[in-house]
Amino acid sequence: MDVADGRLVKRSEIAELAGIKRATVTNWERRHVGFPKPRVSGELELFELGSVVRWLEGRTVPVGNLRRGEAEGTTYAERVRRALGRGEAGRGTAGPEDPDRAKKILDELHGPPADRVRGTGPHAAYLTLLATMIFLRGCAARTWARVRDLVAEAVQEQRPPAALLRELGALSDKALRRNGIRPGAEAAFGALRTEDAGDIAHVVRLCEGLGREGFRLLVDRFEETVRRGSEEFSTPAEIMRMMAGVLLPDPSGPPLRWHDPYARAGEALVAVVAAGGEAELSGESPHQESLRLAELQLALYCTRAELRTGTATPWTGTDHRRFDRILTNPPFNRPGRDWGDRAWPFGTPPARNDNLAWLQHVWQSLAPGGRAGVVMPNAAADSGDAGERAIRGAMVERGAVTCVVWLPGRLFPATGIAVTVWFLAAPGTAGGPVLLVDAARMGTTRGGRRFLTDREWASIVECHESWENGDEGFADLLEGAGTALSVPVEKLRTQGYSLSPSDYAEKASGTAPADVPVPRPADALGEARERVVIADRAVDGIRVEAAKGASAEWPVVRLGDLCDAVPGPSGTRLKEVRRSDGGVPLIAPKHIRGGRVIASDPELIDPEEAERLVRFRVEDGDLLVVRTGSAGRVALVTPRETGWIYATNLTRLRCRRPDELDPRYLFAYLSAPAAQGRIGDLAARATVIQSLGKGRFEEWRLPLPPLAEQRRVGDAVHALDEQVTAHRALADEAARTRDALAAGLVTGLLSAR
Template identity: 30%
Template structure:
């Protein structure tokens, strides 16, 4: 890469921060240098970046040996561009962008569709990505060794490399399913070559990989996203679009040191978002956040554990998500919960009876009200949560659903509801809402309702996505609400009091309240127009009487 041009990954590496921190600099600071023209917004002028970093001092607890207090990130950035680093960069293999790598992997995937189990193949590919991130030396051993064995032996060879991942992480990791035929072996070898072309994880002075997120995390999530589209509803049960994850995580704002849980974590995308967010707002030396989760299936648990490993975190992930629904929480409580449970799931009545329901027993046909109560029960005294439900949960008149929603509102645990745009999920067109819950009931008798239904850009004919500006608008509005700076924004956001909520049957559907405000404003304006028209009409009647009298005089004078 031209030394005068740097990517966000280059900026993060040279400044000695995590990649999310560099992304946050760009997103949150309007004076951050603009991308160079003709680079699709991906490259920046190194001199401009260095000058901008000169204004940012490195925290004392993040200084490296030899750096004095007062050293800026600009000083570190320039130092990292020296001769030694340049030589090290020259020895690295060519860098493949994550989107390009995912696309190339998918071409390999297309080649095995006719003869391989797609689920097994995608899981083995994701395990290969995890191996590249966590144990690069073991990966390189596999990549070299697979060239000298028959293709049918590639699967068993990779399992030998995978054992090294378990040893390195000190975790019990199940063996991934592997393909043992010729076509499958050739596909594994091809994917290994693609991943080898990417930038390897950074190493410390002893040659050990730095335990943190790498470019592999982006590849892993890109492949997961493609799987979700391919598998439809099955994929949707474990994949939440990244823009929705960002919105939820930024609203809950988990910090390093807090305990964060996803009781229905799918493949770990929500928890990966928590890790990116927490690291982006913490010093580089800060420990990773304490995250945990439970998936509905064994496959989901395996994929989630690997997802979190490529993000640099060893996490406790189980496969008993349904066991947490309605159970009395024992032991740990959580500072933050973020989750997108499958709202189409139906529980048998026997699964609900006799469990702990603070606000009322939920109907078996709508598990959303079971998840809402279970999440609240798992929070610490000042905990908060973000949860996705179908829009119907915000206004349903079903007796038990209405009763539970009303009780939650009256208890003050619902802080905000956001109506999201349609078609954000590739697996379903059902419109959804975000619920922000707070255990301390600190809403002061009001609930923030946000109608974000008009936000989002079309990513394809069938799918929309929230832009960075959309995410910032939603999370910024909620942040202003929490900080006491919020002012109603007609048509987008309102703070609604209990009296109005009661009058509307405890509905939490944001569009209803935005429409009512607009109609009320139109009626007030129309009322003023009517009064003015009445006054004008009265004046015209007086004028008409004067004219009639004048006409009578003229006619009388003419007789």
């Protein structure tokens, strides 16, 4: 590769490198038809320097313009190459970094520094600043050193931050163009409203510790903050890695042409590079900012791709290139705007959306023997619309669809939508069974998002490979709750070409193995019934009689004299706290149910962060009360939850004098209808949203019976709560048993006697 290849330059930079006047470049451009054409990037016209240098091979430097050391016959191309050789040397350390450290740095970058550097400027400008700094640190060592010097000088000299940002932007754009990346840093940095150059210096120092993983996490965090529309949000790297894994060719073969017709931030092309092997990469996007992010991210992998400005309707263009592999996540469910004059191979897509237009376009863009992976909304796979069903059927019958993977919802940072991944085979592929993988119940939920482990993602790839090899046990390779079916075309016809695994699961289940006993309902419910019996006996042992006004003799006390009321940490503080696997559970209002803390999937706070929130830990015997929204729900903390942290909208009540106030009695009192009604009234008095402040709890007056009576009250209410919990558990178990047995009974696998 020529040293000039991949670099983008302005006319003035061509002139500087060639040692001529800018007007000379303009004259060459006007007078010579063969002079390379510029490409537009925003308001700039940029030239691909490699093409210019090859044109300059035929132009010798006039004798009178030769420089010292240049021989007669020297070409302008040679002069440019020598100038480039004296340019920026070395590429930074763009390799992978510690993911946990990258998360900590990004947590800080999205904390107070973000507000101070961005000011009233757009979030996208701050993203561009961080992404550009990560790129410079990883791929432009000299420029990165100059950035650090500029920042240090600005802080020392107390220069205006706007001037510093202008210098950084101009310096960055030069480095971007040298690396073949479309510029835009100067304009983006100029939109920031920073008040102190020291804040910029702090951000630059933090970016020193970020590389490839930090860049990926940065884009994810931006999605969570800004919530862009489906045309712009990025695709989780794990999805693209799985897709690339399925489509990877034999490593001993020649390099393949991989393409993404809707490249977003380059996630698909990066997944190909990360998977290893040689590849020719290309992509398109209608969004210049997305293309720049893609170029920056690929540069961190020391890779370039041919990235073009495209459209959201590529089937209307004149690009008829064919590719060996296509990997893409096109925008979803947009109304059909322009189907063009093309002949659709499987039928004209319905006007309601362009999902099947994308699938057909990708299929037609495959070279012989090519394959593709396309992210689609679930509806594309099982819609009952007659037009969509007909197209889907034609694709299945002609062997275009080989596999569909159903993924869980909430994988994306910016949307909870669940998606499917379609794997397609090039025209001319013989039709056969379709592999349907149901991974919708795989993974775990953390912080409102769904995550699959690396092992779970890898098992999907292994399942597909095993199925392609004809192995019978392909479904057994899936981890967790994943299932897979190989469905013949004949069966797909009977279900209107639905590609949903649930439409074939019962039919594919075969017969019940003879050596597996079928559980009787009585056996399935045995443990739950035993709990009910024990709870009922405890309640039967309670003796209740009229107290003849004994409560009139009980003193009325102020709750604040016996308890500490501590509201949870602020929402801003919790938002900045890192989450991590194996961390400390965070109790939220939704976990307060039936007088207990029931948290099956709590967020997990990093242990180091939890140490800083020690004031908000709970202990056995504490009470947690929901204080905003539907205020009043109360739970008694048990030994199981000891050490957990509680969230913003909860207040913890801790008995300061247990020799005077029993926690179980306080729980019984606050959960009684009268107290619940009063809490609702007090909360409704708030001026903005219903809430119950710390002072309301402290000033609460409650009757205080003797400690022995408090314990009797607490024991009785606890026994009643245990009875309610046991009966609910029995009802839930009965419902699950009913569903399990009904599935077997209605399919003939089981019979009732």
